[in-house]
Amino acid sequence: MNLCAIAIPAIARADGLPAGITLIGPAGADQRLAEFAAAWQPLFGRADQREAVAMAPLPCNAPTVQVAVVGAHLYGQPLNWQLLESSARLLQRTTTSADYRLYALANTSPPKPGLVRVTAQGASIEVEVWEMPLSLFGGFVAAIPAPLGIGSLQLADGQWVKGFICEPAGLEGALDITDFKGWRAYRAAQISSIAH
Structure with a gap:
């Protein structure tokens, strides 16, 4: 497929179920998508996720x-x-x-x-x-x-x-x-x- 994607959590739906959006880009655009998602996430009301796991850095080949x-x-x-x-x-x-x-x-x-x-x-x-x-x-x-x-x-x-x-x-x-x-x-x- 040659794509990359990232999901952004959003405010829960009226019925209480979780909701979010997924951003999709061309292969190799992972960093740009992550930066874009980080900028947009606060606008969706989920910037303060105290129970969420710490944001992991992008994987690398370093030991x-x-x-x-x-x-x-x-x-x-x-x-x-x-x-x-x-x-x-x-x-x-x-x-x-x-x-x-x-x-x-x-x-x-x-x-x-x-x-x-x-x-x-x-x-x-x-x-x-x-x-x-x-x-x-x-x-x-x-x-x-x-x-x-x-x-x-x-x-x-x-x-x-x-x-x-x-x-x-x-x-x-x-x-x-x-x-x-x-x-x-x-x-x-x-x-x-x-x-x-």
Whole structure:
């Protein structure tokens, strides 16, 4: 067909169903269509999509690395901007293998969890897997404060990716929050208990 296209979400129809338009152009016009769509999208009333996945950059052939995040770097959380600044894009929301424990670390700002791999009594913990250019990975890692670091994490599907881990010394004074199965659920429970 030798074409490219992009869809722009619009205001929902009167019956509540989603609506949108599709722009179609000749092959190779992807960037122009994306720029045109970005300019027109606010006019259709859908410029503020807080639940939408971060806009992914156009694919390229540059080497990339996958990074699993578990806490303050999750989409919509306080440090997510560091991923976006590193040109990362969200690939998937998934869980780790059932070999991890999650802790709310003491005295961190913003609040952060620590993920630790264990040999027994582990659980699957919710994570997001992001992909970033390998050329920006070092700068991203350099900004990670102790006791956190980057290591290898096993996902539920058996795949190993780089991701946030915690030094054992960082668990001093930490609260085991593994039963929540993820940082978002723990933070939501905290907010709920404060509200009541």
